[in-house]
Amino acid sequence: MRQTVLSVVLEVQPASASRLREIIRGIRKAEETVKTDADWYYDRLRHGVPLLQFMSMTVCEDAQFDPVLVIECNFDGAPGPFWAQLENLYSKELRDMLRCCQRPRGKLQALFDHVTAPESRAAIAPFLEAATIWPAVFHIGNRGLPRERSERETALFDYCQKRLDDEPALRSRTATEVHAALRTGALAQFPWLNKPEQPQVSTAENIADWANLIGFLVLAVAVLTVPGLLLRSTFPSWLPALLGILGTVWAGFHLNWMKDPALPGLMGLPNPPVIIFGIGGVALFGAVVSVGADRFLHWSCVSTVGAMICSAGALLAVILAWIDVLETADPSQTAPPLNEQKIRDQIASEDRITQNHMISIVHLKPGVLRAILIRAGLWGLGYFLRLQARDGYLASMRTIHFAHWAFVSNGSRLMFHSNFDGTWESYLDDFIEKAHAGLTLAWSSGVGFPPARFLAFEGATHGLAFKNWARHSMTASQFWFSAYRDLTVNQIERQVLVADGLRTPTLPEVKAADWARRL
Amino acid sequence: MTGADPLRPAATGFGAKVGSFLFAHLPPVFGLLRWIWPVPHFGATWMLTRYDDVREGFLNDPAFMVPYKGKLDVIMGGVPFFLGMADTPEYRRDVGAMRAIVRPADIKDRLIPEMNKRAEAVVAGANGEIEVVDTLVRQLTFDVLNEYFGVFAPPGVDLRVWATRLFEFQFADQSNDPSLRKEVDQYAPGLLTLIDNLIAERRQSGADIDDVLGRALKAQAASPDPEAAGYSDKQIRSALIGFVAGGLPQPPMIAPQAMEQLLRRPDALAGAQDAARRDDDVALAGYVFEALRFDPLGPAMPRVLVEDVTVAQGTSRAVTIPKGATVYLSFMSAMRDPRRVADPDTFNPKRPSSDYIHFGMGLHQCFGIHINMALVPLMLKPLLRREGLRRKPGPDGHLAKRGPFADRLVVQYRP
Incomplete structure (x- = not known):
């Protein structure tokens, strides 16, 4: 059974942000007032949208951007029927909400105009469908369970x-x-x-999961080895080997050899010398194989393979060193300013039922390398999770119903949503303790994230700094729905x-x- | 009532057979159209097949005008009826006036108990075999609802025939058949006179009967300006004719169609029977209206554009339809559109209301939608409660249609 995780993110007219919040709170109030069951709120939504599992609607403020409206949806099946069900229930409210948003440019504009025109009765679902932002990576706790x-x-x-x-x-x-x-x-x-x-996972899905991960790995290997292949096919074997070794040496010179952690109180987790010598060794091995096979054995194919191995090792070393240079110089925000009222709002909205919800939007650090690596990292992480986290467990945690990261604001910000069991504190503690590497990989490109090493190390292990940073980036949702509040x-x-x-x-x-x- | 056949003789010949075949195989045709040609048109006749477009057509009533006024004038003797009106103050007045006397509470307090009682009596008296279309559903519909409306036919008049002919003329006579018009020219004035007489007799008798006619006359008497309140004699007459000719022929079409679809699906039939036996009317309605999704009242409803309209604006299939075009809104196709209806080919009795457009949408959504939704399942309920429910062997055991109308379906059960 397919389950879908998506969000719609629209820029809000600043002057209409308060009105938009009121509309969303109005929906919530109506749902909480229409109590048709002795012990249950949200009956109208629960029955009207039987595909829905979790949904939130939030107006997120940011000092550098206009506010955005975020509609996060986690549901069974394909998006089309879900949007139709939601529109059937909240047609007027959704149209009023869209009227508080900025007119998008590009392909969405005509649809937006059609939907938001005065007296418009056009279907809203096509616009919401077209404005959908797909997750860069997502996790479904109870996969395949509608x-x-x-x-x-x-x-x-x-x-x-x-x-x-x-x-x-x-x-x-x-x-x-x-x-x-x-x-x-x-x-x-x-x-x-x-x-x-x-x-829960059909044969077709299983095949697709494996094919995606294998395809990703093949692509990653291809990207790293193609320079060696091209150089070897054009130049003598010594040139790619020399370039590979020079690249590795450059990486060795620029790598921060210190093992100390960026923040005190924590042992440095990765070992830079081991990393650089390990990867450098691969590059050197490839160089030797390439030149040796060409000069002494005249095995052209083996020589090409050697050049590709050398290319992969050297490129990896250069990328890691480059990242290390960037990370070493990264400014951090170990004590972000915390708005007391905002935090009070967040805490007030938490712990009302068995599950809780979190939405966070962070700015991304600049630079081409980071832009590429975070996308590739999340892409690969997503494929890995589809195979690894099928029985509810993410690492050793079994508390997340739906979570996803998505790029917003033209890729300049990273949004995170999670619907999880238990309290926010225990949820983050779990992450810090049991899944800090994945968390750091996903979030280390966020401005102000605790100092990380090699994208996946340290970072979230700085528990207090991470929690402060996470809280700072969060917004209390004006509307949040769980279809099964006790499970x-x-x-x-x-x-x-x-x-x-x-x-x-x-x-x-x-x-x-x-x-x-x-x- | 007489024993006359409420339906006109079936059309014969090759053309009729081809038409009947196509009508029975519309779902795959619509499936193909939704995919490759979602807004097909031939000359000035257009059709919307996708859910979003059909929905927009129904809801955009200022541009998609109902084309019923001309024939309604024939039926109503020129007195406006809200079915043929745009969203005007007169429309709101007339609809509001009828909503004040056709009360939601009547369904629970009066119509449901009455329908349960009569349906059970009809099935109990049928001794193990019953014809669903006429003997069960049409009889129940006309008996229970005409009593509720206060419309009674004098000896020699068969309201089933009159209403069904007028319904066909109004909604299913795209070719303007002269022979049908000939009958309408006889029945329409007859029904006008019949209702006029009923109004006059009721007023003269002074009887205090709590039916729709009685309530309308009370409201009329209480109003200083009955016409401004929507309760003049002519307005009451038009409303009652509208209810009888526009509403009552529908259950004998849809209820047997739902039964036929259930009979085709043993699991669904078992579920519906279980719901009926448990007296779970909500679940039973879920089965009946889901069954009807596979064979609804008709394939489409017509509208006429009063201005140029761009359908599906902002999408790749956007198309501008010119003013004056007749546009058919295919609710049959929309309810099977996988873009908006989850697993449309699967029988799911727990679907949300958004998956159904059985009674139209927007301004001209069926006035009797709540009555239909409550009563149609109950017409089948006593039958579904019976053990051993099955088709009668032979052709009678399969639903036969005459044009768009359900004609005959015989089922058997343990008496």
């Missing part, structure tokens, strides 16, 4: 819990017997248990296992015991 399935499995799980509570005798029986007893009752009440579920990522996966177990007619005791532990 909301409809999670809701069904929640009802099943609750049924099992109730049976166990109402029939204490069940707890004294063997796991196989408990399974049989619960299955008998559940089948009558949940006939869908008789039908197989779609796999954690872990619980959703747990329910999948319980339902899978009940689909099976009989379970041997060992498997049944493992299954029963989920209850």
Whole structure:
């Protein structure tokens, strides 16, 4: 089952920012007032847009830019039906919101004019679709689990819990017997248990995930080796070898050999000498192979391969040294000014339900190399996560429902969204402790980010500085919706296992015991 | 009522057969059009096939004018009826006047219990086999709703025939068939006179009957200027004719079509039967209207442009349609457009309301939408509750149509 993560980011007319906030708060108020269920808000949105899992609407201010309206959406299926459902519910509000935004230039202009003209009744969905910004990298905690399935499995799980509570005798029986007893009752009440579920990751998706990652790696290798190939095919073998060695030597001279961390209190994580000698060794090996195979063995193909290896090693060394030079000279903002009112607003909007939401927009550091590397890094990270994080776990964290990074403002700013379980503090602590490398890779090009080394090291490990920086870059959303406010990522996966177990007619005791532990 | 056939004899000949075949295979044709030619046109006749464009056509009523006024004048004797009006103060007055007396609470308090009771009686009395179109749905529709409206036919008059002919003339007579017009010229004045007589009799009798006619006359009596309030005799008459001729022929079209679609899908039929047996009317409605998405009331509704309109402006398929063109808004196609409807070929009884355009949208959305949504599933409910529900063996067990009208569908069940 496809799930989509996207956002729409539109520049707001500064004079209309307050009005826009009011419209968004109006939607929230209406949703929270129309309480048709004893214990549930947002019924209209929940029923009107059954594809939706999480959504936020935020007006983000920035000293250097006009405010932007950010609509972040995480939903099941393709975007078209989702936008149609949302428009059906909030047609007037969405049109009024767009009227607070600046008229975009380029291809979007005609659509925007059509949608926002006085008395316009044109469909808004096509504009929102066209204005969509796709994530540079995203993570889905419960991949392949549509909301409809999670809701069904929640009802099943609750049924099992109730049976166990109402029939204490069940707890004294063997796991196989408990399974049989619960299955008998559940089948009558949940006939869908008789039908197989779609796999969370289909064969086609699996093939696509592998193909994407392999394609990315092949492209990366090609980019690094093509200079060697071109040089070797045009010049004698000694020239690419010499250039490779010179490049590596240049890198060695410019690399910061110090192992000390940029900020006190933390051991330097990467070892520059090891890095430079390791990569330099690869370049040298390639150079030797290229020249040796050409001069002494007259193996042209091997010589070309050697030149390509030399090229890859040397380019990598130069890139790392260049990055190191930039990072060493980077100014940082270890104590960004924190607006007390803004932080109070953020804290007030947190911890209302099981999950929380975070939106952050940061400026990106200048420079061509960084612009290329952050895009390539996020691109590769995205493909890696599609393969690595399929069971809810990101590294060893299982708390993120949906998260994504996207470039906004013509690529000059990086936006981050996350919908996660637990508190903001514990979420960031988890990241700092368990996934700091990925976090640093994604964010180290942000202005003011704690000093990083080689894009992925240090950075987020400077916990306090990172948290201050993250808080500073955040905005409290005027509207945030979670389709299942009581469910954690872990619980959703747990329910999948319980339902899978009940689909099976009989379970041997060992498997049944493992299954029963989920209850 | 007489036993006359409410439908005109089926057209015969090669052309009719080709037309009938095409009509039955419209979904793939629309699928192709949405993809390669989303705004097809032949001369001054255009069609919108994509969801966004159809929606825009319905909602942009100032430019996409309903073309009904000419034929409505024939039916209503020249008295304006809101179905043929633009968004004018008169339109708002007349619609507001009727909304004040066709009250939402009536559905729950009166129409639903009545429909449940009568539908159960009809099915219980059918002894294990029933014809769905006429014996069940048309009979229930005309009995329950005419009683609610306060419209009763004198002996010798079959309102089912009159209303169905007038409906066909108004909505399904694109070729202006002279033989149909001949019948309309007889039935339309007949219905005008019938309603005029009912109004006069009710006023004369002084009976205090709480139906739509009774409420309208009360509102008329309470108003210093009945015409300004929308309750003059002619306005009341036009509204009642509109309800009878425009509304009542619809359930006998859509309810059997929904049943046919359910019968084609054993899982969906089982789900609908389960919902009916659990008295879960919301779930049952989900099944019925989802079934209807696969064979809705018709393929499209016409509009006439009163100004040049650029459809899908800002997109690559933008096209300007000239003033005066007739534009067909294909809600059948829109409800199967995968660009806006998730998995449109999958039967999903839990779809959101945005996936459905059964009753149009905007200014001229069906006045009786809420009544239809509540009552149509209930007409089928007693049948769905029965064990062993199945088609009658043979051709009678499959829905036959005459033109756009459902004609005959016989089902069997354990008595």
